[in-house]
Amino acid sequence: MIDVYHEDPVLQAFMLFIQTARQVAKYCDSRFFQASHLSTVKYIALKALVINGGTLTHSDLAVWTDTERHNITTLVGRMKTEGLVTTERNEDDKRFSKIRLTDKGRDLFLQANPVALGLINDVMSGIGKREAAQLERLLSVLKENTKRASEKEQSKPSPPSE
Numbered sequence: 001m002i003d004v005y006h007e008d009p010v011l012q013a014f015m016l017f018i019q020t021a022r023q024v025a026k027y028c029d030s031r032f033f034q035a036s037h038l039s040t041v042k043y044i045a046l047k048a049l050v051i052n053g054g055t056l057t058h059s060d061l062a063v064w065t066d067t068e069r070h071n072i073t074t075l076v077g078r079m080k081t082e083g084l085v086t087t088e089r090n091e092d093d094k095r096f097s098k099i100r101l102t103d104k105g106r107d108l109f110l111q112a113n114p115v116a117l118g119l120i121n122d123v124m125s126g127i128g129k130r131e132a133a134q135l136e137r138l139l140s141v142l143k144e145n146t147k148r149a150s151e152k153e154q155s156k157p158s159p160p161s162e
Contacts, residue, residue, distance in 0.1 A: 017142070028119055035115040036108055041065050042079060043116060046109040049085070049101040056099050084108060 006012040025040065032038045038046075048064035049056055056064070062072045076099055079085045084105035087097045101109075124132065 024123055027123070031115055031119055032112060036112040038108065038112050041067065041075065042084070043109070043112050045075065045079065046084065046101065046105055046112070047116075049099065050106065050109055054101040054106070058097070058099065061099060079105070 006015060028040045032040055032043055036043075044065050045061055048061060052060070058072045058076065059069060061067075061076070062069045065072070065075070067075065076085060076087065080087065082104075083102055086100045086102060088100065089097050127135065
């Protein structure tokens, strides 16, 4: 990470946030892959399935992983190929399918979970409960601001093509 000083503290904090987010993401992906050949998003998907009794809809998994709904299909497809999940049509509404955790997926989650706890300890070391609560509040503001700005950007009309 390159330390760059900016006179504007808001710009300084933003640059540090971007650098930190990228570094944390790379570190997490590297540790998960070394330990269990998982990506961070696959670990989160497995955790979501475990917490929810082994079954989720595509929409619910999209919320858990903060992934666009259409990208969930690709993620679930890769996880199916790896034998981590199966899918089945919802009997109540055939338009939807349920994602089910397999024994292999549960075992891989249990193998990766200590890695996740280690990552949390590594990254959050020196941050107490009070600071963690403040950080969570500030990150929630950043996430909501980004979501709102993104939605505003997406609602702009496209320029006419020539």
